[in-house]
Amino acid sequence: MKFPATLLVLVSIGATTLAAFPQTSEIPSSCIGTDSVVLQISNFTTSTGDILRVEHKACSAATITNSGHSKRQTVVDACVLDESFTFRCFATGAIGPTAADCNNLNAAIIETFEAAGDLDLFSVANGTVATFRLGTCAYAWVNQNPTDTLEFCFSETTGFLGPELINGCIVNGDTAGVATPSGAGIPANILEWSFEIVRAT
Ligand SMILES: *[C@@H]1O[C@H](CO)[C@@H](O)[C@H](O)[C@H]1NC(C)=O
Numbered sequence: 090m091k092f093p094a095t096l097l098v099l100v101s102i103g104a105t106t107l108a109a110f111p112q113t114s115e116i117p118s119s120c121i122g123t124d125s126v127v128l129q130i131s132n133f134t135t136s137t138g139d140i141l142r143v144e145h146k147a148c149s150a151a152t153i154t155n156s157g158h159s160k161r162q163t164v165v166d167a168c169v170l171d172e173s174f175t176f177r178c179f180a181t182g183a184i185g186p187t188a189a190d191c192n193n194l195n196a197a198i199i200e201t202f203e204a205a206g207d208l209d210l211f212s213v214a215n216g217t218v219a220t221f222r223l224g225t226c227a228y229a230w231v232n233q234n235p236t237d238t239l240e241f242c243f244s245e246t247t248g249f250l251g252p253e254l255i256n257g258c259i260v261n262g263d264t265a266g267v268a269t270p271s272g273a274g275i276p277a278n279i280l281e282w283s284f285e286i287v288r289a290t
């Protein structure tokens with residue numbers, strides 16, 4: 090499994106600050122709202138009989154119209170070293186996912202996509218979201234770059250971002266968690282994404 094050494098440092102720092110994630114009441118634009126348009130759905134059955142559902146959605150119908158005019162897209166690897174992350178928890182008054190489903194989701198992604206020989210990266214076109222869902226829990230990886238397809242690594246999702254938000258937000262009874270990247274010296278275009286844990290609808 091590919092796991093950048095610098096991230097291991099961040100994991101240990103993050104582990105000491107889990108309870109300190111700030112909490113606010115409004116989830117920012119999550120791109121998984123009602124005006125999103127399904128582009129592709131794939132279901133995978135796990136060894137425990139759960140269904141892992143992977144969806145690619147356009148954030149709005151306009152995204153599809155626009156992409157019809159686009160030339161060949163630039164594809165950028167956004168799984169970079171030396172990123173740091175801002176984690177936020179949300180308590181919207183709605184019901185959140187269960188921590189058990191989120192932990193099963195994390196395990197299902199590892200089982201399905203991180204076997205020996207699997208690709209390290211998944212890609213998400215600009216203006217779209219990739220969601221991974223199991224039961225009540227959904228991971229959503231939103232590409233907010235205006236022009237480029239971004240690629241991201243499964244190992245950072247399941248080895249770091251997912252567990253941080255599950256333990257820092259969902260286990261505490263929050264209804265959602267969001268991670269956004271930053272990093273001095275890292276080009277802004279590969280930081281234009283967010284990773285969210287929300288209730289699967
Ligand atoms: C995937 O599974 C869901 C139920 O979880 C079902 O509604 C949907 O039709 C399935 N889609 C495909 C493409 O198999």
Ligand SMILES: *[C@@H]1O[C@H](CO)[C@@H](O)[C@H](O)[C@H]1NC(C)=O
Pocket residue numbers: 151152153155156158159160161162163215216234235236237
């Ligand atoms: C995605 O990027 C292409 C250029 O690569 C652009 O033409 C298109 O408008 C963009 N779509 C959105 C929704 O931003």
